[in-house]
Amino acid sequence: MTDKREWQNWAIGRIEADFNRSADTHLIPLPVPSLPDIAIYLKDESSHPTGSLKHRLARSLFLYGLCNGWIHRNTAIVEASSGSTAVSEAYFARMLGLRFIAVVPHTTAKAKIDAISFHGGECHFVDQPCEIYDAAQALADELGGHYIDQFTFAERATDWRSNNNIAESIFAQMAREPHPVPNWIVCGAGTGGTSATIGRYARYNRFATRVCVADPQGSVFHRHWADRSVERVDHPSGCIEGIGRQRVEPSFLPDVVDRMEVVPDACSIAAAHEVSERLGRRCGGSTGTNVWACAKIAADMADRGMSGSIVSILCDDGARYSDTIFDNDWLAECGLDILPQKKKIAHFFDTGTFAAG
Numbered sequence: 001m002t003d004k005r006e007w008q009n010w011a012i013g014r015i016e017a018d019f020n021r022s023a024d025t026h027l028i029p030l031p032v033p034s035l036p037d038i039a040i041y042l043k044d045e046s047s048h049p050t051g052s053l054k055h056r057l058a059r060s061l062f063l064y065g066l067c068n069g070w071i072h073r074n075t076a077i078v079e080a081s082s083g084s085t086a087v088s089e090a091y092f093a094r095m096l097g098l099r100f101i102a103v104v105p106h107t108t109a110k111a112k113i114d115a116i117s118f119h120g121g122e123c124h125f126v127d128q129p130c131e132i133y134d135a136a137q138a139l140a141d142e143l144g145g146h147y148i149d150q151f152t153f154a155e156r157a158t159d160w161r162s163n164n165n166i167a168e169s170i171f172a173q174m175a176r177e178p179h180p181v182p183n184w185i186v187c188g189a190g191t192g193g194t195s196a197t198i199g200r201y202a203r204y205n206r207f208a209t210r211v212c213v214a215d216p217q218g219s220v221f222h223r224h225w226a227d228r229s230v231e232r233v234d235h236p237s238g239c240i241e242g243i244g245r246q247r248v249e250p251s252f253l254p255d256v257v258d259r260m261e262v263v264p265d266a267c268s269i270a271a272a273h274e275v276s277e278r279l280g281r282r283c284g285g286s287t288g289t290n291v292w293a294c295a296k297i298a299a300d301m302a303d304r305g306m307s308g309s310i311v312s313i314l315c316d317d318g319a320r321y322s323d324t325i326f327d328n329d330w331l332a333e334c335g336l337d338i339l340p341q342k343k344k345i346a347h348f349f350d351t352g353t354f355a356a357g
């Protein structure tokens with residue numbers, strides 16, 4: 001056996017041992033007492049060791065890179081990331097003794113940059129979000145490193161049929177609920193990897209579950225879903241970190257998405273505040289986007305006299321956003337008045353009716 005293979009065997013063993021020490025994430029109910037026949041649940045991905053759903057992705061990307069023979073003993077790992085993916089990848093890079101550099105927009109929340117350094121990663125800043133891809137490839141070329149490229153590889157690095165992917169875990173945890181097969185699973189799209197995994201898994205297992213992607217108003221994804229010729233938008237995709245893009249990422253698979261809900265940023269933030277109060281702990285902005293779409297779907301179902309369940313994702317912890325979406329001065333600087341939306345979403349939880357607008 002070559003020395004290369006020996007190191008790769010060791011590296012894969014380290015990642016598998018880490019997985020073996022980990023517990024699955026919880027599926028927590030989000031009660032809406034006025035809708036007793038519709039159950040909403042959140043898959044709590046904030047409880048991973050690196051605090052977000054990107055922990056799953058980072059693990060898959062490292063295993064994919066190792067098993068493809070792309071990552072070796074001294075390979076510097078470079079990523080284009082608006083934050084969360086880089087935090088999780090820094091964790092795995094350190095575990096394997098590899099240098100890790102995240103290429104991030106300079107607007108990234110400070111708490112995320114601190115989290116990247118906490119896990120031993122470095123940051124390379126660019127001005128515009130759209131520059132991260134080319135900058136990451138250039139940096140990897142310059143260092144003789146590997147651009148791990150979440151946006152290209154998210155959908156194929158994840159085992160969509162099994163390996164306790166997020167979908168398999170959700171369906172297993174729903175087994176003893178009153179409506180074990182969710183009518184809808186609602187998620188956001190950043191890479192598009194989560195929606196791809198859930199959509200493929202539901203089809204493979206012939207579940208009636210449909211997939212809804214909750215997309216920020218500025219994002220290209222819902223425009224592309226409606227008209228496949230739309231590949232990018234020129235305006236910024238909004239301020240909800242982790243989701244909404246200016247270009248259609250290669251890992252976004254529109255054919256497995258059954259519905260898109262467009263959610264303005266003020267609504268996402270209002271819903272993040274509301275769900276944080278209801279759960280007694282802070283959740284990130286993209287969780288708010290999901291919850292806004294869940295409210296709309298639940299109210300639609302109730303209108304039509306349906307019963308059933310809706311599962312969505314608590315993507316990350318709100319502690320990362322204490323100086324952005326949970327900071328009143330920051331909201332005022334961005335010109336975001338979330339009060340009217342906060343009233344609407346609170347009204348939904350109180351009455352089960354929703355005037356999403």
Ligand SMILES: *Cc1c(COP(=O)(O)O)cnc(C)c1O
Binds near residue numbers: 054084194315316
């Ligand atoms: C990446 C991310 C998402 C979206 O997940 P994808 O699988 O990349 O589409 C949602 N919320 C947060 C906080 C994220 O970091």
